[in-house]
Amino acid sequence: MQRLWLTNALVLCLFSSSQSLAATPLVVEAALDRQVVAPLLAAFEQAHPGIELSYRDRSTLEVNALTAVADPPPDVVISSAMPWQMNRVNEGYAQRLDSELANEWPEWAKWRNEVFGFTFEPIVMAYRLDLARHMLPPQTHADLHKLLSTQRDTLQGKVTTYSPSKSGIGYTLFQQDARYTDRFWDLVTALGDADAHLESNTRAMLEGLSEGRYWLGYNLLGSYAMVWAQEHPEVIVQVPQDYALVVMRTGFIHRDAPHPRAAQAFMNFLLSRDGQRVLAAQTPLFSVRSDIVGPYTAQRLRDQVGDRLYPIPLNASVLAFVDPQRRDAFMARWQREFNRYQGVNDD
Template identity: 80%
Template sequence: MISRRFHAFALAALMLVPASGWTATPLVVEAALDKDVVAPLLEAFEQAYPDIALDFRDRSTLQVDERVAEADPAPDVVISSAMPWQMARVNEGYARRLDSAEARDWPEWAKWRNEVFGFTFEPIVMAYRLDLSRHMMPPSTHADLHTLLTEQLELLRGRVTTYSPSRSGVGYTLFQQDARYTTRFWDLVAAMGNADAVLEANTRAMLEGISEGRYWLGYNLLGSYAMVWAQEHPEVIVQVPQDYSLVMMRMAFIHRDAPHPGAARAFLDFLLSRDGQRVIAGETPLFSVRPDVIGPYTAQRLRDQVGDRLYPIPLNASLLAFVDPQRRDAFMARWAREFDRAKSVE
């Protein structure tokens, strides 16, 4: 009996700790998350789990969603900021439940059925060139932005940028949420269309355009990316809207067909752990969720700074409505109509 127990223990140890020359356990993560931004978190995971060979693949939100259903073999872990798409895939049965202490203790508002977890808390912001103030007062609210697009139309024509709702899942999600929170949203869309706003597929393209001077003003950018960019590009100013600021979460789940479920569980647990969240709060601008973590980038610190003007996108079944084909088609039809409305009048 003793020899059998020792043999079983030895096998378990060999599974966790690779011997010299033995290939580490692979782990494939499909993520809509800039690798440069999340690098400190990935490095911390690799240090904590040297026996796991992390393959982190950074793609667009729509590409990540396609990989969930079409990749063969399936990825181990899926991460995306396109919250309705993530929820829809989980609802279709693509997620594997995580039964762990970290999962059970995770805040209820940031998880669903212990299958998908929001592990960041990221504000949505505006950004503008520093020299914009030489021409006009920079906007601090959505109403300010609408006023500028109306009163400074010729100066801003072709110099405003935002997400393309057809090419970006997160962009579509943010506009859907805007439409919920302000009755003047469609007036803003029409004003952007009248100003020949340029629709981009991601925040990086918007920030690059602002730095290069092609754009003066950007709307609905991911605050995490914008804040990192502004640290190295002093010509870019980031503004958290003062009337209300949407907050989105990166949602992560283990794929039901994960080829390496053990490594996947270790990775997701690390994202939720105090150690992982401490790295997020202190070394990335992604903003941690855990209330017991202290750092410059935490959900609580953001709440303290912005107060009740923060509007987190809820992580619950209500997200499924946003990917309903009829609702999406109706929204996109109205977007096209409003965005082109002023042009047709002219």
């Protein structure tokens, strides 16, 4: 009888434990399109059936705001707007991840074991086939500037890029462009002169290209553009040949994560061989790990583009991008250069 009682108690204990595990929630606030990252989420759920994942896809600025004001806060925060992520970490919103995977992660792709870059995504140009029927598509930033200057009438209203005031990643990319080309502000003026449409996300640019409203897009997230082009053959993706910016999606565990163990499991999966293998084989997000083989890896991208890849650094230097005075000065000049030949503001 005692043995039977012990057996029943053990079964009840195991059942209660599994029920508790099955009910463990995990909330991820992310500026990362669910459609693109779906294979990774599915792999995580398969590897961790006891965690109930709630993945919320938002804009970079929404994610940044929710990091500070959400009640309850999210467990994990993911965004491509690296300066905003670094700023939140610097403000103390992240908790340290002490795991073997975190300790072994490349130094250039993490900061203080608190925030981790887990993708390696090129920034691209994209154009409709219609463009190629009228002019030679641009392969470099200089080509783009020349095209906007010499084909202004043909391209009037048919060019799109990010709005630096409505998109954190858009603002970051333009800041980086200003570092790497002396003619950046000439390019901004040419974009304004061509009445370029400013969008808040890459998807809006891609939809406009497919619908024929736009012929040419500048500074799109390559991961989204590559997925889109696979199903929309009218859109061609071009990695700039003079230099290509690279962004990393960064993730951190919120300091007040309601479910820290689930958050740790998720972050460790992003850094693991299994997670990175999914990124390299089933998404165009490009894995970071050097021991992964697949069509989308950082090493393969380096092999294709060479030393013309310019990753945005994951260190304290990017905090300058969110300095209010620097941002105000940059946006004031953007308004002045972009609107030099028109009376319209980028609201």
